[in-house]
Amino acid sequence: MTRTLATVVTCLLGLGCSTPSCPEGQTAGADGACVADTDDTDGTVDSGDTDVPVPTRRSLVRLEWDIDVLPTDNVVELTCDGQAVFAPVSTFTVYRTYSEENELPAGQSCVVRISDRRGGQLAGGRAIVCSQEVLTWEPRRGKVFESEPFDTYGCVPGCADPVAENYDATTNLDDGSCIYVRGCTNPEAENFDPLATKDDGSCDLGGFGLVEVVLQTDDHPEDNAIRVMCNGSQALRVDGADEGWLKNAIVRLPITLDAGLTCEVVLEERVGDKGPGGRVVVCGEEAASWLELTGDGRDVEVAVATFDVVACSGCTDPTSPAYDPEAVVEDGSCGLP
Numbered sequence: 001m002t003r004t005l006a007t008v009v010t011c012l013l014g015l016g017c018s019t020p021s022c023p024e025g026q027t028a029g030a031d032g033a034c035v036a037d038t039d040d041t042d043g044t045v046d047s048g049d050t051d052v053p054v055p056t057r058r059s060l061v062r063l064e065w066d067i068d069v070l071p072t073d074n075v076v077e078l079t080c081d082g083q084a085v086f087a088p089v090s091t092f093t094v095y096r097t098y099s100e101e102n103e104l105p106a107g108q109s110c111v112v113r114i115s116d117r118r119g120g121q122l123a124g125g126r127a128i129v130c131s132q133e134v135l136t137w138e139p140r141r142g143k144v145f146e147s148e149p150f151d152t153y154g155c156v157p158g159c160a161d162p163v164a165e166n167y168d169a170t171t172n173l174d175d176g177s178c179i180y181v182r183g184c185t186n187p188e189a190e191n192f193d194p195l196a197t198k199d200d201g202s203c204d205l206g207g208f209g210l211v212e213v214v215l216q217t218d219d220h221p222e223d224n225a226i227r228v229m230c231n232g233s234q235a236l237r238v239d240g241a242d243e244g245w246l247k248n249a250i251v252r253l254p255i256t257l258d259a260g261l262t263c264e265v266v267l268e269e270r271v272g273d274k275g276p277g278g279r280v281v282v283c284g285e286e287a288a289s290w291l292e293l294t295g296d297g298r299d300v301e302v303a304v305a306t307f308d309v310v311a312c313s314g315c316t317d318p319t320s321p322a323y324d325p326e327a328v329v330e331d332g333s334c335g336l337p
Contacts, residue, residue: 059152060173061085062101063112065125066139074123078102080110080152096302106154112137112147119143130155130173163197186260201231205259207311210329212281213253213265218274218292221245225270228255230263230309251276256329259311267293269300280305283312283328 065076077087078100085102104110112135114122124139127150134150158171164178183196189203213226213236221240228236236255245251257263265288269275275293279286288305314327320334 057106057154059104059106059108060101060130060155061104061110061152062099062128063125064097064099064128065114065123066097067123074120075115076100076123076125077113077115078110079113080104080108085110096300104152106152108152109149110152111149114145116143129153131160132172165197189260199231201233201261203260205311207313207331208256208258208329209283209309209312211255211257211263211307211309213255213278214281215251215253215276215278216292217245217247217249217251217276219247220274221247221249221251221276223270224276225268226253226276227266227268228263229266229303230257230261235261235263257309259309259313261309263307263309264303265290265305265307267300267302267304269293275300275302275304278304280307282307283310 061078061080063076063078067074075087076098078085085104086100110127112125112127114125116122119142122140122142122145124137126133126137127135127147129150129152135147137145137147153172155173156171157173157175158168159166159178160171160174161167161178164180166177166179180198181193181196182198182200183193184191184203185196185199186192186203186205189205191202191204211228213228215224215226217224217240222245224240224245226236226238227234235257236253238253243251265278265280267275277290277292279289281287287307290304293300293302293304312326312328313331314324314329315322315334316327316330317323317334322333
C-alpha cells in the first residue's frame with residue numbers, strides 16, 4: 001500500500017500508528033508483527049560512547065522515471081521477492097518525470113521492468129531506497145528493459161544532508177528536520193556569507209540582467225501559458241488567452257532580473273495538442289532554447305529550459321562620464337558622481 005512520506009516517517013518513528021496487542025514479553029514492531037522484547041528499551045544500540053538508532057524492519061522505495069517521447073505503450077513494473085508491487089500503465093505524458101513510492105519490508109530483492117509492446121522509447125529513471133539512490137538506468141529503444149536487482153533495507157529517519165547543522169551520519173531517510181544557516185553561498189557575490197550552508201536566493205552579483213523569452217506560438221496559442229521561475233519563486237507568468245496571442249507568431253516577453261539567479265521556463269499546455277518552441281536571450285546572448293512540443297491530448301506542465309542571469313546593467317547614456325558601453329540596462333548610475 002502506498003503511503004505519503006510524512007505518514008511513513010511518523011510510523012517509522014513510532015508516532016501515531018495503531019498497534020495490535022501482543023502477549024507479555026513481546027512488543028509490536030514497525031511492521032505490525034509481535035516480536036520478543038529486548039534490553040534496548042530506548043530504541044538505540046549502545047556503541048561505546050554514543051547511541052546509534054536501530055534501523056526499522058520497514059523500507060521506503062521510490063521509483064522515478066523520465067518520459068521523453070512515445071510514452072503511450074510504456075509499462076513500468078516493480079517486483080520484489082517475485083511479487084508485483086505496482087505497474088502503472090499507459091497514463092504518461094511526454095516530457096515529464098513520474099514517481100511511485102511504496103513502503104515495503106526490509107531485506108527484499110527488487111527488480112524494475114519497463115516494457116513497450118511496440119518497441120518504442122523506454123523511459124530512463126532511478127530507484128531510491130529510503131533517501132539513497134541505489135539504481136539508475138538510461139532511456140533506450142526496445143520492447144523490454146529489466147534492471148539489475150537491488151535490495152531494500154530498514155530506514156532510519158533523521159537529517160541526511162551533510163551540510164545541515166544537525167546532520168546525522170546514522171540516518172538514511174531524510175525526514176525534513178534539517179537545520180541550515182541560510183544566506184548567500186556564491187563566493188562571487190558582494191554579500192557572500194562563508195558561514196551559510198543553504199543558499200536563500202539573496203546573492204547580489206552587482207547588478208541585474210535583461211532577459212527576453214521569445215516564443216514561436218502554435219496553432220492554438222490560447223491554450224498556452226509561460227512561467228519563469230527563479231530560485232523557487234515566480235518571476236513572470238503570461239497566459240496566451242489573456243494576451244490574445246496570434247497563432248504561428250513570434251511573441252517576445254522581456255523581464256529584468258537580478259544577476260546570479262538560476263531560472264527555468266515552464267510551459268503550460270491545457271489541451272495538449274502542441275506547445276510553442278522558443279528561446280531565452282540574456283543580455284543579448286542566447287542562453288537556452290527548446291523545440292516545439294507535440295502533445296497527446298493531455299494537459300502538460302513541463303520545464304523546457306534552464307538559464308542563469310548575468311549582469312549587464314550600468315549607465316547607458318553616452319554623454320555621461322559614467323557611461324558603460326557594455327551596459328544593456330540602465331541602472332540609474334549615470335547621474336552619480
